[in-house]
Amino acid sequence: ERFEVSLRTIYRDIEDISQAGIPIITYPGGNGGVGIAEGFTLDKSALTHDELQSIVLGLKSLSSVLPNASLRSLLNKLSPETDRFIIPKDDIVIDLASFYKNSLAPKISILRKAISDKQTVRFEYYSKTGQTVRELEPYFITFKWAAWYIFGYCRLRNDFRLFKLNRLLHLEETGETFTPREISEKQLD
Numbered sequence: 596e597r598f599e600v601s602l603r604t605i606y607r608d609i610e611d612i613s614q615a616g617i618p619i620i621t622y623p624g625g626n627g628g629v630g631i632a633e634g635f636t637l638d639k640s641a642l643t644h645d646e647l648q649s650i651v652l653g654l655k656s657l658s659s660v661l662p663n664a665s666l667r668s669l670l671n672k673l674s675p676e677t678d679r680f681i682i683p684k685d686d687i688v689i690d691l692a693s694f695y696k697n698s699l700a701p702k703i704s705i706l707r708k709a710i711s712d713k714q715t716v717r718f719e720y721y722s723k724t725g726q727t728v729r730e731l732e733p734y735f736i737t738f739k740w741a742a743w744y745i746f747g748y749c750r751l752r753n754d755f756r757l758f759k760l761n762r763l764l765h766l767e768e769t770g771e772t773f774t775p776r777e778i779s780e781k782q783l784d
Contacts, residue, residue: 636672647673699743702760706745709733709768713775715750718766720758727751731758732773748776755782 609629613619618632654670709716710733717730732748734755742759749756755778 699760702763702766703736703743705766705768706733706736706760710735712768713772715769715771715773716766717769718758718763721762721764729758730769731756732776734775734778736760748773 609619618635620630620632622628622630651670651673654666654673657666706716708714713732715730715732717728720727720729728751730750731745732750733745734747735745737744737746737757742761744757744759745763746755746757748754749758
């Protein structure tokens with residue numbers, strides 16, 4: 596129901612994954628399911644050098660603001676000899692953290708958790724018109740040009756808004772959950 600596919604489609608996809616050489620394990624019971632065998636790594640020879648370099652570049656870019664063990668682990672799995680793919684003479688290096696790395700990473704972490712848990716957040720917001728306290732139903736984090744933003748439903752303005760992360764102070768989860776609202780194409784634009 597969640598992915599709007601039939602059970603037959605799921606079984607067919609599991610069979611295709613298994614035939615591709617990826618070891619599938621099933622777990623019986625109420626909390627059971629299907630998973631990939633622990634310790635399995637993708638054969639990097641399935642990717643071209645340019646494809647692998649693009650993936651590693653993207654992951655390294657994300658790790659500049661999302662320093663976590665799973666990203667480091669994935670980078671190591673895809674490129675254990677990292678210097679072979681990302682070396683100082685590369686023509687593109689992306690640092691998404693800019694000058695605000697120390698303040699951005701914790702904010703992004705709090706916001707990702709709030710989005711996942713569907714919890715509102717509260718923060719002080721500074722803009723050219725002054726300082727306000729906002730409560731937000733967060734939907735997604737976005738990077739636009741040179742800055743990070745959070746998009747969500749602002750309860751002060753009763754509308755969807757985009758807030759620049761480096762203008763947020765005292766960001767905290769409220770513990771209050773929310774039901775996601777319908778977002779129109781116009782609001783997303």
